[in-house]
Amino acid sequence: MSNQPILPSPETSETVEPVLQKGDVGPSGDWRRFWDPGVLGRLLALVLIFTFFAFAVQGGSFYKLRNLESVLRQSAVYATAALGMTMIIIAGGIDLSIGSVIALTGVVVAWVLTLPQSVSAAPAGSSPANYWIHDWPVLLPCLAVLAGVGAATLAGLLNGLFCVGLRIVPFVVTLGTMMIYRGLAKIIAQERPIYPPASWLSGLMDPTLTTQSPQRWMLLPPGVWLLLLAAVVAAVMLRYTRLGRHIYAVGSNAETARLCGVSVGRTKIIVYTLGGFFGGLAGLMEFSWIGGVGIPTTATGYELAIIAAVVIGGGSLSGGEGSILGSLIGALIITVLSMGGQQMGWPRPVQEMAIGAILIGAVALDYWQRRWRRKE
């Protein structure tokens, strides 16, 4: 019978020293992990960059309330799309089509909002459908949101299906769909902007505190609230759910994940679909940001800025690393840099170069910090 302990007795065991110290685990350990030096350092960098512009921009106008609000509003599009991109990059993928998805969303939204005009161009009838569309100012924008975000989610799902089903690398798949979705947006809009009638959707990104808008009670523009809500959901999902752990595992080592019973293909498809969904939310914000117009050529090049935000925020293109908080900070850094540069009167190329330098600097710092910690 085995009443003997499962461990080798101390004199035969190589490990007699305590294997764990107190405080390694439990809530406090988790909390420490949350504020790991990477995130703290990034926050510090953001504060430094902001302080620089606060002093450098003439008249101290950079840290006026109006400007702070603009920073939030302007970063919201990148940040929202970066939520999905963070998941995709953690899972070891990449999505180059996100800019096109944002444009597609805006165009679909605008197209649905203009539907009544084309309907009423038809012989006027008093059908109930006509009534709802014309005399109910909430329903139609809701439909538009559903259609826009739905189209974006579908686009993300297709990305995932192509990657997993056809076994093509995500870079190529999304490079292809980037062109396909952009083309689709142009076809729907017939290659010119769609101007729908104003609705509450157009006011998604309107400033609240610095104008006498009726949304003043919300303190922040509704789009920014939407971003915060989405960020919390995404962060909780990544950190505290099974799907979240699976996403990290797939990105870190897909073979291990498969061996552990994780359905790698399904996880990837879900991740790309979520990427499309968050791209759709970003598309709604972009639609409002550019004045409630559906422009098929908007958000061109956003994919690179969004990927840059995730990478500045600590995401690794080889997968397994990245965090929502980091990506949000990354998006803010990019926005503060470009707005500050603009207000300093830097030419646009200089702004772009500054962002590029920050991108390389962030990744290099990460690498050296990790090496330094390993040497410890």
Added chain:
Amino acid sequence: MGTVARLQMQDVHKRFGATWALRGVNLSILPGEVHALVGENGAGKSTLMKVLSGAVLPDRGQIWLDGQPFTPGSPLHARQAGIAMIYQELSLAPHLTVMENILLGMEPHWGPWVLWGKMRRQAALALAALEIADIPLDKPVRELSVAQQQLVEIARAMAMESRVLILDEPTSSLTQQEIPKLFSLIRRLKARGHSIVYISHFLEEVQQISDRFTVLRDGQTVGAGHTSQTSIDQIAAMMVGREIRELYPRSRRRPGEVVLEVEHLSGPGKPLGASLQLRRGEVLGIAGLVGAGRTELLRTIFGLAPVRAGKIRIGAWLGPGSPPHRWRQGIGYLSEDRKQEGLALGLSLADNITLARLDGLGPGFFVWPSRQADACRFWIEKIPIRCQSPWQPASALSGGNQQKVALARLLHADVDVLLLDEPTRGIDVGSKAQIYQLIDELVVGNPAQGRRPKAVLMASSSLPELLGLCDRIGVMCRGRLVEVRPAPQWTEHELILAATGPADSAPNPPVVRSSP
């Protein structure tokens, strides 16, 4: 001393942060000898190699090369001085051809132009010097077998006119047939006056190939001598610093009901019509040469490879399945390839251990990190795993501890059937002993704590391990599971005979005998 040592190290120290990786290493390698360097994982072998290859600078101590003081400042410097390292993970450019690899970085050239004719002659000469005839010069290296790639790398070292050749675990990726070829090559190099440092866990190999040996433990030289005058047990005792009593524990086992039954199972290539029965409370070993289909058998059972014919019955459940099914049915698989497949090295211990069973660590689909850490800490202390925190990345651990993490995953998932593929490959003796003990504990179970006996199906290329640990052993040969017998009825010799098998194996279905 009559002859000047080719390489001499005296009192070499190296500190990383607060820990001394090396604290007093003495090593003396003569011209034309094979010198074995042995030690457990973490004993300081890799740091010593890094010092020799110029990757790290020692803090204290002297090194002489052919009597001249020598302190390599960079890998390039060490290579130019004639010290060539051949690592476990080969460092060849897979897309380039054999001859390009042999002369990589020293291509014969005229101005900017590569002289292809001269290059071909030089590469052919390098291979001919090693009496290697069967490697085509124009083949891309990725199309060669691992053994051939290793030869290419040795040829490259020779083309650089290396005086000291350091081989790190050179046989770990070779098949049984390829090892003798490597050994005869090493002997030829020795005869030509080269010094070879041979690093290995396999003391049998050390005994076979080396002239002298040096044992490292905790960063110090603890012993050295002539291999012919020392027994394997003595070397092992020096490595561990204590006598290894009962490396293979064997409590009284009571095989129970059949938990896994495989009937005439065939995959796309291997296995071919394999049949076996695994009972609760026993260890069934699978022996066989590399490539005989041991891994494929385990992977097919686990649903990682397709089933072409045959049945897999798990308890009362019949039919094929995928890894998610298998985990739910109570079967876990430990991969032979820890680095590529077994572990997500970038993730924490907690994530690695709990990945196969995340439910129960929070309500619904939630997973609380603190519960993950608790589960992980339980196994860290139980097995035990030497680490600092559950949130350490798995990459920070030594090989033996990584393997224990991979095993802890099966224990956390609380599976009934453990499919273990090379559970002790490439790990130190101390960790091996712990893993053997753990396996023994698992199959015995502990009714007092409500732990039922588990069943273990284990593939291994170490015959002593199989004979020591298993209740029954089956042998695979060319994809067929040819014979299963109780372990006491096998000898090492018989196992080898059965594994090498007659060229035209019997076409009739293999006989399976289950234990009484």
